[in-house]
Amino acid sequence: MKITDIQASLVEIPLAKEQRFAWVPGSVVKSVKFTLVKVFTDAGITGIGASHVCFGEEVLYSVHNLVKPYLLGKDPLATERHIETLYSANYFGTRLWLVDQALWDIVGKAAGQPLYKLWGGFQDKILAYGAPSEPRAPKEHREVVQHYLEKGYKAIKLRLHNESPKEDLAIVEAVRDEVGDRMEIMVDANQALLLNSPKPHPVWSYERALMMARELEKLNVYYLEEPLYIYNFKGIARLTQETDIYIAGGEWNGPIHEFKWLLDQGCYDILQPDAMQSDGMFRMRQIAHMAYLDNKLFIPHTWGNGLGLVANLQVALSVPNCPFFEYPYDPETFGVEMNQAMIQEPLRVDAEGYLHAPQGPGLGVELNEDLIRRYTLR
Template identity: 40%
Template sequence: MKITGIEISHYLLPLDPPFKAAWDPQPRKKFATTIVAVHTDEGLTGIGSGDLMTGFAGHEHLFIGQDPFAIERHWQVIDNIDFHYGRCWPLDLALWDLIGKATGQPVYKLLGARNSKILAYASTGEIVEPEVRAERAQMLVEQGFKAMKIRFHHDDPRKDIKVVEAVRKAVGDKLHIMVDANQGWKMPWDVQPCWDLKLALQVAKELEQLNVFWLEEPLPHHDFRGLAKLRELVEIRIAGGEMNRKWHDFREMSVLGALDVYQPDVALAGGITQVKKVADMVQANGAWFSPHTWSNGIGLLANLHLAAAVSHCPYLEYPYDPPAWTPERRDFVQAVKVEVDKDGYLVIPDKPGLGIELDLAALERFKYDRVYVGESS
């Protein structure tokens, strides 16, 4: 089998009403999705998604004519492109989808098949009033969720803590509660200072009293020593690493004991090929692996395959905050949306590859750009 072409298509879904992401001071009026398709001479096509593939143009010839199973070779090329031009990790996902289809196996079975399902935690995205978040938390319990994540981003963290207090009062011990401080990285236009260690420690101590399951990104993603110090000083689990892109970042974090929960996203930071190695390393050192999944439904599926295959962590992130963020918005290019079952589990599709089913009508309606490169182009 040989790669004969790579197709990159871009889609844009209008959001009305807008999605007010906690980590972005600008309300989002549109949601972009990029799909990468890897075609072969045997008629099989692998699908990936999750990032814009900026910087890939002009490098297609490095893959065309190659055996798609040469995944370590392809990963090295993508990593080189990442260093020089930008993130193109959806191509790694498409290659794994293709390998699964060629072997007739779901990707999670090729990676280890530790489990075929994993509990989801509802990862909320907006800042809302305490009583609203408490009401929504009760709805999550009714839907079968066993855990949820609350976003922080008020100027005064005491206002954020009030939200956690309201949720805990409303649901009792029916939900594990995670908190995302959103201090690890910033949007280009966000110039407000991040928390320092002392403020992160004060907040963590308050959250301990509310029995919070983990505190995510309480410090900048490069402050490995600060994270390690914070972890030593508190009982609450410390999570992070979603935007750390390089193997050596995770090696140093693991050596320093910076985190209890490591969250690299296969769609954004190394693909399935690298992130599996990170998961194996951090888990060997006693930590959990539970990837970030906020790209789209295809990125969620790819992270689900890896997490179910290898993770010791009881939960996987499920981006969900209705009515603002729903499977219909998140998975708008997919015919079958990624849903949680009545018991709160994400069950892996038992189909070859990643189990992606595209919505052809949606692709036609929302497409705004397409690039195809093959042997005849």
């Protein structure tokens, strides 16, 4: 089998309602933009992949100029050779793991199996935690968390972005009071990388992170995500060692060697790479197994689009140390149909709180081609 063509297109899907991402203070988001890639073969098999919503036009350029010339005519199944091409292209361009997704999609389709089964099939369903996007006051969180409970969710992630620790803790206290022991609570401070935003971010010191971790322990919070800057290895390791709550992070790290650095220095209890941001899908599995050998958990970050979700899900289901899966869903602004609009059959959390593996070959899903054509910019 040989690669005959690689096509990339820039797609922008308008949102039904404006979003205000808590991790980008003051932001108003009206659409989701991403690059879609298709890798064609002489066997009639086509692989698909998508970039994160943070990466758009620069990915389009990089695919066409830094990847396509070097993969045409090559065997698409030789993923370990091609990942080196992507590493080189990443250095001169941007993160191009969407091409790796497409290559592995071809592998699975050629074998007639979903990828998680080819990689060991540790489980075929996984507990999902709802990951809303909007900043909310404690009373609003009480109302929203009831929606998640009614839908069957057993876990939820809260975003803490207030100037004062007291305000942040009030949110967690309100939700814990509302749900009791019926839900696990995760907390995200989004301190690893403070994205450019219309309004300033609250910035956590080590002292604030330590205090918050100890207070969250009292509220039986499952993990505290990204409490410190991405490369504050000493601070992250110290916080991991000095607290009992799980400390999580890694969505902005990559490629794989950065996770080796994190593990070597004792950073984090839970590693959270992302198949759209951190590295290729099989390297994600290698990161999970490195974590496993260090007695650490692996819960991939997933907050992008439908193809990114299924790419991370295929990896998560194939490894033994992934107890939860992040499920992007905000009932008011980012519903399932909007979040996964690019695929034909969105993946939904069942009444018991589980997300099930798609059973199609490769990534397991098909594109909503009509919608893609309608919103392709070029």
